[in-house]
Structures are given as structure tokens and as C-alpha cells.
Amino acid sequence: MNTRGNRICSGCDKFIEYLLYTLFFFISSSKSVLEVFATIAILLWFVKKFIEFRDLAAVRISEYKPSATGIRSYAVFLASGLATMVMVYAAIVMTMGVVSKHVEHGYNLFAPHVFIPIVLASALLLSLFCLTIFSMVHSRQLGANLKLASLAFLAVSVITAGFTTSNITISGGTLIFKTMEYFLLFLVIVDVINTREKVAKAAIAFIAQVFIVGLDGIYQYFSGHDIFRHFPLFENIKVTATFKFSNSAGTFFATVLPVPLSLVLFNAVGRRKKLLLLLVSFVVFVSLLLTQARAAWLGFFVAFLFMCVLAGRKKFFSIIGVLSLVVVLTALFGPQGIKDQLKSFAEIGKDQSSQDRLIIWDTGWRMFTDKPLFGLGLGTFMNEFERYRPAGYSEIVYAHNCLLQTAVETGITGVAVSLWIAAGIFLSALRRYFSQKDVFVKAVSIGFLAGVAATLVNSLFDTNLYSLPLAVLFWSVAGLSVTKIQDKLPDN
Numbered sequence: 001m002n003t004r005g006n007r008i009c010s011g012c013d014k015f016i017e018y019l020l021y022t023l024f025f026f027i028s029s030s031k032s033v034l035e036v037f038a039t040i041a042i043l044l045w046f047v048k049k050f051i052e053f054r055d056l057a058a059v060r061i062s063e064y065k066p067s068a069t070g071i072r073s074y075a076v077f078l079a080s081g082l083a084t085m086v087m088v089y090a091a092i093v094m095t096m097g098v099v100s101k102h103v104e105h106g107y108n109l110f111a112p113h114v115f116i117p118i119v120l121a122s123a124l125l126l127s128l129f130c131l132t133i134f135s136m137v138h139s140r141q142l143g144a145n146l147k148l149a150s151l152a153f154l155a156v157s158v159i160t161a162g163f164t165t166s167n168i169t170i171s172g173g174t175l176i177f178k179t180m181e182y183f184l185l186f187l188v189i190v191d192v193i194n195t196r197e198k199v200a201k202a203a204i205a206f207i208a209q210v211f212i213v214g215l216d217g218i219y220q221y222f223s224g225h226d227i228f229r230h231f232p233l234f235e236n237i238k239v240t241a242t243f244k245f246s247n248s249a250g251t252f253f254a255t256v257l258p259v260p261l262s263l264v265l266f267n268a269v270g271r272r273k274k275l276l277l278l279l280v281s282f283v284v285f286v287s288l289l290l291t292q293a294r295a296a297w298l299g300f301f302v303a304f305l306f307m308c309v310l311a312g313r314k315k316f317f318s319i320i321g322v323l324s325l326v327v328v329l330t331a332l333f334g335p336q337g338i339k340d341q342l343k344s345f346a347e348i349g350k351d352q353s354s355q356d357r358l359i360i361w362d363t364g365w366r367m368f369t370d371k372p373l374f375g376l377g378l379g380t381f382m383n384e385f386e387r388y389r390p391a392g393y394s395e396i397v398y399a400h401n402c403l404l405q406t407a408v409e410t411g412i413t414g415v416a417v418s419l420w421i422a423a424g425i426f427l428s429a430l431r432r433y434f435s436q437k438d439v440f441v442k443a444v445s446i447g448f449l450a451g452v453a454a455t456l457v458n459s460l461f462d463t464n465l466y467s468l469p470l471a472v473l474f475w476s477v478a479g480l481s482v483t484k485i486q487d488k489l490p491d492n
Contacts, residue, residue: 005051010306012048016041016192026203027473028213029228029242034472038185045188046128049135059084087129087417091163092121094172109313111417125176129154132184141190141484146424147422153183158376160410161246165377166384174379182475189479196441196485203259203444203480210256211280217249217287237337239290250293251464254300255451255473257284258307262447265311268440292337299458303450310433310446338447357400357461364399367408375411385409398466402459405466425452428482441485448481 019041026033041262046147095118136142136150157179165171193202217239224233231240238246260277263269269277288300367376367388376384382396389395399405407415429449436442455474456466464470 007113009048009051012044013192016044016048016188017198018319019044020189020193021201021205024166024202024476025045025209027469027476028209031468034468038472041188042181042184045184045191046131049063049131050405053131053134058437062250066274084345087158088122088475090158091126091129092119094162094175095125095170097168097172098176109323118457129180132180135187135191139187139191140357143192143424143428146428146482149417149420150183150187150422153421156374156410156414157456160374160414161378164371164374164411165383166378167377167380169382170383171378178471179378182471185472186475186479189476190483193480193483194485196438197481199441199444199483203263203314206256207277207280208258210253210260212240213251214251214280214287217253217290220315221290238286238292238318241287246466247293247296248467248470250288250291250296251299251455251458251462251470252473253284253291254293254296254303254454254458254479255470257281257288257375258299258303259444259447260284260453261304262307262443262450263440265307266439266443266446268443272432287339290335293463295458296454298461299454299456302457303454306453307446307450356395359390359393360397360400363390363393364401364404364408368404368411371411372407373411375398375407375409378409381405394465398463398464400464402463405463421458425449425478425482432482432484437486438485445481445483448477451477452481 019037023037023041025035026037099114099118106425132155133151136147142150157175161171161175161179162168193199216226216228220231220233220241221239225231226241228242231242231244234244234246236238237251240246241249241252243249243252260280264277264281266272267274280323288296304323305320311319315381363385364381367381367384370376380400385396399408403415403418406418426449429445433442433449435443436445454476455477456469459465465474
């Protein structure tokens with residue numbers, strides 16, 4: 001790469017880095033910041049990757065030597081041509097579907113003054129998609145297993161959005177503005193946050209944010225409204241902090257709380273910082289309890305158990321003993337709402353919330369069995385739910401089980417790829433944990449990985465991955481859990 005290209009790439013990296021820190025800090029409080037900063041970071045990343053692609057292509061072209069028979073060259077060009085034709089078709093169809101949503105019914109999309117811009121926009125989308133594939137294939141941060149899983153994920157997303165969907169308008173918009181944006185953010189984080197110092201700054205951004213939101217949750221419990229947006233308590237008893245719903249707040253606390261706890265469990269910081277992190281953890285844990293979000297409690301318990309197992313046998317039994325004592329004391333002397341929620345675990349299926357979920361899950365299963373291979377189409381669950389819902393049930397809802405919703409929208413193929421991605425994240429993170437000697441980096445990476453586990457468990461009972469801030473949160477902690485540290489800096 002020439003000197004000018006190096007300077008541009010370095011500048012993009014630095015700018016993206018601080019955009020990401022800001023994004024991490026505002027995940028819980030501002031959707032506008034998330035959308036604007038994520039978009040700018042992704043665009044700058046594409047600029048960097050274009051420069052890298054251009055330089056690599058120049059080298060490959062200069063070194064290219066055709067085979068004596070030319071058969072290999074013909075095979076490559078034929079395969080590339082067929083793939084390009086399919087992708088061009090999918091890009092144009094999805095772009096037309098998205099455009100049709102914003103014009104009057106019956107509007108002629110094939111008129112030259114409309115169709116030509118659509119083709120140009122499709123060409124741009126296709127170029128960015130190819131650049132994404134190039135970035136994954138040549139990434140030094142992603143392991144081979146995670147690369148293959150990511151490529152399969154993109155392939156299934158395109159198929160279910162452009163070829164097998166029941167509603168191209170919804171699926172095309174979902175792919176372009178949601179699925180790809182979240183996944184690109186994951187790739188950007190893995191590519192840019194790649195040093196010990198950067199990982200530490202990312203952890204600080206998350207810890208500072210969750211501490212502030214935790215304090216806000218406690219304030220809301222006693223005052224009846226939160227500080228920043230004056231959101232009231234959900235159902236007059238459940239803490240929401242900066243979120244609209246208590247379940248969303250619970251997911252946020254359960255996902256980020258493992259980060260400060262992991263630094264304490266693995267003795268990754270000094271005594272003073274450990275005490276400060278224990279204070280942060282206590283505040284966030286109290287707010288988590290006050291959300292009364294049972295799925296979030298379960299997700300955090302699984303994540304905490306996961307960290308305790310890695311912390312060693314002695315710590316495992318002592319910490320589990322302390323946690324059990326906390327649960328018992330809370331059940332005996334905590335607020336009545338929390339005590340009722342703890343007791344309700346023994347009566348799952350009898351309360352209204354559980355009964356609603358059973359109805360939705362039964363309906364979702366029938367939707368899945370109608371098109372089990374590739375599903376009804378990416379992002380179409382709520383649109384199709386109305387055709388399947390039982391008589392007398394008037395709600396139009398998400399599946400309240402992200403795995404089931406994935407099955408309905410993308411079929412068993414999409415479920416398999418999603419599980420492959422999750423397994424790839426865990427295997428990559430654990431492999432780097434056991435090969436890493438820096439205790440601080442090990443502790444932070446396991447804290448973020450535990451956050452991934454908390455969200456995945458929670459998502460079996462809720463809609464986390466379909467909420468903008470919580471989806472950004474999940475892909476952010478996933479990226480930070482697998483990022484590969486390229487250098488080692490001295491402890492500060």
C-alpha cells in the first residue's frame with residue numbers, strides 16, 4: 001500500500017475508533033446517535049476496505065499468469081459471471097421493492113427516470129456487498145470457522161430476502177437497513193478494536209454507561225420516573241431506566257454487568273479499581289432486580305455461571321454460595337414485586353405473560369411448518385402473523401423467541417446458520433481466552449462473551465435481537481469478545 005493510502009486508512013481507523021466509543025456509551029440512551037454514528041463508521045470502513053481491495057487487486061493482476069489450456073480461467077470467469085447475474089437480479093429486485101414502499105400504488109418503476117437510478121443504487125449495493133465478502137475472506141481477525149459461518153449467514157439472508165420471501169418490500173428493507181447494518185457493525189468492531197488499549201477504552205465506555213443507567217434505574221424506582229427522559233415505571237412497579245420497557249432495561253443490564261464482574265473475578269485490576277467495579281456491579285445488579293425481567297435474570301444467571309466456571313473451582317463454589325444467599329435474602333426481604341417474580345418461576349405457564357407466549361409460540365410453529373426450509377421471508381413475521389393467529393387473538397406481535405422468529409422467517413437453514421454463527425463466536429473467543437496471557441484482556445473478553453450468552457438465553461423468551469439498541473448491543477459485545485489483540489501494551 002502506498003504512503004497516501006496508508007495515511008487514509010490510518011485516519012479512517014482513528015475516526016472509526018472514536019465513533020465506536022461514542023456509540024457504545026449511547027447504546028441505552030439515543031437511537032439517533034446509534035444510527036448516525038454506526039452509518040458513518042461503516043462508510044469510513046468501506047473507504048478503508050476499498051483502498052485495500054484496490055491495492056490487492058493491482059498486485060494480483062500483475063502476478064496473474066493464465067494456465068496453458070485456459071480451462072481454469074474459463075471456469076473462474078463462468079462461475080463469476082453466473083454469480084454476478086444472480087446478485088445483480090437480487091439487488092435490483094430488492095431495491096425496487098424498497099422503493100415501491102415509498103411511492104404511490106401503481107407507480108411505474110420501469111420508467112427510465114426511475115429505473116436508471118434504481119439500477120445505479122443496486123450497483124452500489126452490490127459493490128458494497130462484494131467489498132464486505134472480500135473483507136471477510138481476507139480478514140486476519142476472523143478465524144476460518146467464523147468466516148465460513150459469516151459467508152453462509154450472508155448467503156441465507158440474501159436468499160430469504162430476494163428469492164423465497166412472501167414480501168420483497170419488507171424483506172429487502174430488513175436486509176439492507178437492519179440485518180446488514182448490524183452485521184457490518186460487528187465486522188467493523190472486529191477489524192478496528194484490535195489492541196489492548198482500544199479494548200480497555202471500549203470496556204470503560206460500557207462500564208461508565210451501565211453505571212449511569214443503573215443509578216438512573218434506582219432513582220426511577222424511588223421517584224417514579226427516570227432522570228433523562230422522565231419515563232415512568234412500567235406498570236407502575238418495574239424499572240425501565242432510559243428504556244421504554246422493563247424487559248429491554250433488564251436485557252441491557254444483564255448483558256453489560258458481566259464486564260465489570262469479570263475484571264473482579266479474574267483479578268485483572270488493582271484493589272482500588274476492584275472496589276470501584278464492585279460498587280458499579282452492585283448498583284447495576286440492584287437495577288437488574290428492579291426491572292423484574294425474569295428472562296433477563298435467567299440470562300444473567302447463565303452468564304455469571306459461565307464466568308464462575310472459567311474462574312476456577314475454588315471461586316466457583318464460594319461465588320455460587322454468595323449468589324444463592326443473595327437470592328434467598330431477596331426472596332425473603334426484597335420488595336414485594338421482586339418476591340412475586342421469583343415465586344412465579346415455579347408457576348411458569350400459569351401467568352398471563354406465559355400464556356400469551358404459549359399462544360404466540362404455537363402460532364409461530366404453525367407458520368414455520370408451512371415453509372420449513374427457507375421460511376416466509378426475512379423480516380416478515382409480524383406481517384404474516386395476522387394470517388395465522390388464532391380466532392379472538394387481536395395482537396400483532398413479535399415471536400418473543402428470536403430463534404423461533406428466525407425459523408419462521410428464514411427456515412431451518414437460517415436457524416442452522418444462526419447457531420453456527422453463535423458457536424463460531426464462542427469457539428473463537430474461548431480459543432483466544434486460553435491462548436492469551438494478558439489477564440486484563442482475558443477478563444474483558446470473557447466478560448463480553450458472557451454478555452453474548454446472557455442475550456442469547458434471554459432471546460429465547462423475548463424480542464431483543466429485533467430492537468435497535470439491543471441488537472446493536474449484542475453485535476457490539478459479540479465483536480469485542482472475538483477481537484484479536486495485535487499488540488501488548490504495558491499495564492496502566
